[in-house]
Amino acid sequence: MPLRFYNTLTQEVEDFAPMDGRTVRMYTCGPTVYHYVHIGNLRTFTFQDILRRWLRARGFQLNHVMNITDVEDKIIRSAMQQGKSLNEYTAVYEQAFIEDTKTLRLEAPERLVRATEHIDEMVEAIGTLSDKGFTYESDGSIYYRISKFAGYGKLSHLDVSGIMAGARVDVDEYEKADARDFVLWKARKGDEPFWDTKIGPGRPGWHIECSVMAMKYLGETLDIHAGGIDLAFPHHENEIAQSEGMTGKQFVRLWLHSEHLIVEGQKMSKSLGNFFTLRDLTEQGYQPEAIRYLLASVPYRKKLNFTMDGLRAAATSIDRLRNFKLRVDTEKFADGHNEAIAARSRAALEQFEKSLDDDLNTAEALAAIFEYIRDANSAMDSGEFRGGNCADANAVLSRFDSIFDVLTATVAESGISDAEVDAFIKERQDARKARNFKRSDEIRAELLERGVVLEDTKEGVRWKRK
Numbered sequence: 001m002p003l004r005f006y007n008t009l010t011q012e013v014e015d016f017a018p019m020d021g022r023t024v025r026m027y028t029c030g031p032t033v034y035h036y037v038h039i040g041n042l043r044t045f046t047f048q049d050i051l052r053r054w055l056r057a058r059g060f061q062l063n064h065v066m067n068i069t070d071v072e073d074k075i076i077r078s079a080m081q082q083g084k085s086l087n088e089y090t091a092v093y094e095q096a097f098i099e100d101t102k103t104l105r106l107e108a109p110e111r112l113v114r115a116t117e118h119i120d121e122m123v124e125a126i127g128t129l130s131d132k133g134f135t136y137e138s139d140g141s142i143y144y145r146i147s148k149f150a151g152y153g154k155l156s157h158l159d160v161s162g163i164m165a166g167a168r169v170d171v172d173e174y175e176k177a178d179a180r181d182f183v184l185w186k187a188r189k190g191d192e193p194f195w196d197t198k199i200g201p202g203r204p205g206w207h208i209e210c211s212v213m214a215m216k217y218l219g220e221t222l223d224i225h226a227g228g229i230d231l232a233f234p235h236h237e238n239e240i241a242q243s244e245g246m247t248g249k250q251f252v253r254l255w256l257h258s259e260h261l262i263v264e265g266q267k268m269s270k271s272l273g274n275f276f277t278l279r280d281l282t283e284q285g286y287q288p289e290a291i292r293y294l295l296a297s298v299p300y301r302k303k304l305n306f307t308m309d310g311l312r313a314a315a316t317s318i319d320r321l322r323n324f325k326l327r328v329d330t331e332k333f334a335d336g337h338n339e340a341i342a343a344r345s346r347a348a349l350e351q352f353e354k355s356l357d358d359d360l361n362t363a364e365a366l367a368a369i370f371e372y373i374r375d376a377n378s379a380m381d382s383g384e385f386r387g388g389n390c391a392d393a394n395a396v397l398s399r400f401d402s403i404f405d406v407l408t409a410t411v412a413e414s415g416i417s418d419a420e421v422d423a424f425i426k427e428r429q430d431a432r433k434a435r436n437f438k439r440s441d442e443i444r445a446e447l448l449e450r451g452v453v454l455e456d457t458k459e460g461v462r463w464k465r466k
């Protein structure tokens with residue numbers, strides 16, 4: 001089965017391959033660094049991580065660019081309120097974003113680029129659009145005249161026939177009902193930060209930054225552009241108008257949008273007390289792997305209902321996976337190779353891959369893995385699983401984990417190293433041999449305190465991190 005994705009632009013599921021057959025040129029809208037990112041943003045970034053990993057698993061190379069929006073309405077408002085420069089204000093949240101992505105094991109894109117470092121290119125792009133007659137000026141600001149671009153509305157499937165020509169909008173974010181000529185360059189205002197340029201003193205609008213940085217690093221036509229569904233309008237619609245206005249060529253072949261995340265059935269909002277950053281959750285003791293698992297487990301085009309029960313269930317699922325891995329690694333199986341079980345492993349892998357090929361159906365991919373684990377566990381219980389089948393099981397687990405990446409536990413900073421655990425286990429065995437059960441119990445308790453669970457089995461002591 002070919003690799004297929006739903007394209008927001010055509011509203012169809014299409015076969016995918018990069019234009020040059022080898023390297024996927026992909027742009028994703030990064031964070032606006034005015035605050036810590038919330039779990040709704042992280043759902044989008046987690047989807048993009050699964051996308052990256054699956055494209056690579058399918059043999060493609062990646063050239064992925066993500067922007068950091070470090071000049072924008074909300075940033076300017078917050079920085080001015082705190083009496084800080086843009087740089088001072090955004091550096092903290094940019095760093096926090098990078099830390100959060102590491103905590104969630106999100107791969108870094110090949111290039112992470114800041115808007116404020118591309119002002120000259122944006123000025124050039126606005127000049128090109130002006131030369132081609134797509135812009136007009138009003139009070140020192142420059143606007144994009146959407147009636148000049150015949151394709152306006154094609155991504156968000158918006159009927160633009162009733163839109164008032166010449167009505168303008170200055171803010172970076174607005175609703176479909178307010179489709180208007182949007183601002184490319186905002187005239188200097190009061191004490192706001194500005195750049196002195198040949199198109200006048202001011203600052204760029206939000207939309208032009210993505211067109212400019214995407215095309216600078218990836219060329220005029222990209223293979224994939226992805227983002228959250230709330231960016232489809234106006235942001236991505238405006239990116240198309242700008243980029244195709246400049247080049248006359250198709251800007252993006254495949255547009256991917258991830259659905260909203262809600263919390264306990266409700267829209268996430270500060271006033272409802274259900275607004276979470278990653279830090280809020282890890283401080284409450286939830287493991288990052290469980291958060292990653294929950295965010296990845298719902299196919300990206302489905303709304304995700306994020307609940308505390310769901311987080312606990314994710315942790316239980318991860319336990320099942322790790323317990324199975326532990327069994328494969330430590331249990332003694334009879335010699336030989338059971339061909340029926342090897343065939344079962346191959347079928348599980350095939351189902352896993354087919355599911356991800358199908359527009360990244362992560363729920364089905366996970367189901368394939370858990371059905372396999374259930375079958376393999378019962379084959380182990382009945383003695384049909386042989387030593388030679390461990391390699392088959394490990395092939396399934398490593399393919400799974402190259403995408404979902406939850407098998408290894410995050411070691412807390414106050415945590416304990418593997419060598420220390422081994423030393424404790426040795427000491428405990430010596431204590432038991434000497435019938436010093438008090439010391440043996442103390443060691444078990446101390447390890448548990450530090451997040452390590454011991455399990456005494458016929459074959460000796462196994463341990464794992466909680």
Ligand SMILES: [Zn+2]
Nearest residue numbers: 029030210235
């Ligand atoms: Zn963008």
